[in-house]
Amino acid sequence: MNTSELKQLRDQVLTIATEVGNFIKTERINFTKSSLEEKSAHNLVTAVDKAAEALLFEKLSAVYPEGGFLGEEGNSKEGTSGYQWIVDPIDGTSNFVHDLPLYSTSIALAKGNEVVLGVVNDIAHNTNYHAVKGDGAFANDLSLQVSSSQKVYDSLFVTGFPYEEKQLDEFLAIYKHLIRNSRGVRRLGSAAIDLCYVAHGKFEAFYEIGLNAWDVAAGALIVTEAGGHVSTLSKGNNWLFGKSICASNGHVHDELLTLINQELSN
Ligand code: IPD
Ligand code: CA
Ligand code: CA
Numbered sequence: 001m002n003t004s005e006l007k008q009l010r011d012q013v014l015t016i017a018t019e020v021g022n023f024i025k026t027e028r029i030n031f032t033k034s035s036l037e038e039k040s041a042h043n044l045v046t047a048v049d050k051a052a053e054a055l056l057f058e059k060l061s062a063v064y065p066e067g068g069f070l071g072e073e074g075n076s077k078e079g080t081s082g083y084q085w086i087v088d089p090i091d092g093t094s095n096f097v098h099d100l101p102l103y104s105t106s107i108a109l110a111k112g113n114e115v116v117l118g119v120v121n122d123i124a125h126n127t128n129y130h131a132v133k134g135d136g137a138f139a140n141d142l143s144l145q146v147s148s149s150q151k152v153y154d155s156l157f158v159t160g161f162p163y164e165e166k167q168l169d170e171f172l173a174i175y176k177h178l179i180r181n182s183r184g185v186r187r188l189g190s191a192a193i194d195l196c197y198v199a200h201g202k203f204e205a206f207y208e209i210g211l212n213a214w215d216v217a218a219g220a221l222i223v224t225e226a227g228g229h230v231s232t233l234s235k236g237n238n239w240l241f242g243k244s245i246c247a248s249n250g251h252v253h254d255e256l257l258t259l260i261n262q263e264l265s266n
Contacts, residue, residue, distance in 0.1 A: 001083070006109075006117050006132045012063045013107055014128050017121040020055050020105050024048060024090060024123055028099065036097060042163065044093045049073055052089035052105065060085045060107070067109065072214045083111050088214035091120075092190030101125070106192040108217030113240050118218030120192045129196040129222050137199050137225035144226040146249035147201040152259070155204035155252050156183040158194045162210050171209075173263040181259075195219025198247050199226035205248035205256050207233065213240050216247075223247040233260055 001009070027048045035047035053073040060069065061077075068079030071087045085107065090096050092103030101124030109117040120129040129144075131137040137144040149155050157178055161171055178185045186203070188194055192215060194206040199222045217240060220230045229250040232242045235257060239245045246257055 001116065003132060003134055007135065009064060009109070010117055010119070010130060010132050013060070013109075013117065013119045014130060016056065016059045016063070017105055017107055017119045017128055019059070020052050020089070021121040021123040023055060024052055024096070024103075024105065027051070028096065031097075031099075033097065042094075044097055045073065046090075046093065046097065048096070049090045049093055053087065056085075056087050056089055056105070056107065060087070064109075070214065072212065083109055083116075086110055086115075086213050086217040088192065091192040091215060092188075095189045100189070102188050102190050102193055104190050104192045104196075106214060106218045108214075108221065110213075110217060110240070113238065115217050115221040115240065118221035120196050120218050120222065122193055122196065129199065129219075131218075131222045131225035133221065133225070135225070137222045139196070139200060144199045144222070145201060146199060146223070146226045146228040147204055148251070149204050149249065150251045152178070152182050152204075152252050152255045154183065155256075156202075157185045157256075158188055158197065158203045158206045159185055160187060160189070160191060160194070160208040160211075162208075164210075167209060170264050174207075174260050177259060177263060191215040192219045195223050195247055198228060198249065199223045201226075201249070204252050205246060207246040207256070207260060209233065209244045211243060211245060216240065216245055220245065220247055229253045231257070233257065233264065 057075040066081035068084035088106040
């Protein structure tokens, strides 16, 4: 698909993201914890996640029937075009359940490992973050640029914590180091929003391990289109399916990864 075809599709996806975001917002008003399930320890899913993904499957299939589909809640189909929708209906389900206004719908279109279109609806803030490859990144109509900070010391970071004991210890060591040597580290609870906030220049970088493609696909494109850089924690390119990601303003990338890898290899 060329850029102009992708931009047309992007406009349709923005409408869908807004519609599904409005559905999620309405469902939140009457939400009770009775529809809550645990997929695994502390990994929550609600009837709203499942209904939102069903809506996304139907609406995205209607605007681009040739596309495949990979959704966190199990909807999937093979496409015929080589392109695939990668979707997280609610990124930040724990926040949604506890009525903390930081959860999002993340929609990306990818061909293999290359993401070409990304939309993240920061639902409670009525903001659609979006990007088409080669065409820049936006928050609604505002053009985005990553921050210009050059040093870890002058940076604010955002992360998520792994559940596995050894990795948790290593991540806590990184956290401790950054508390002493930077402006600090936040943990917001929606990887897709974390990435958009890097693109917006609010954070200098986001890092996490154990994430899936649906958590990062759209947000990572938004970071690179805002002028940032994305890699795995070992500086590799397979951040989409590689379950480890660092997304930064570019300037602090090497310094941050060097200190993260010192703690990971200890
Ligand atoms: C989670 C969020 C969270 C991250 C977790 C993800 P979910 O996604 O992105 O920020 O730390 O690793 O699983 O389960 O709310 O869609
Ligand atoms: Ca997620
Ligand atoms: Ca989710």
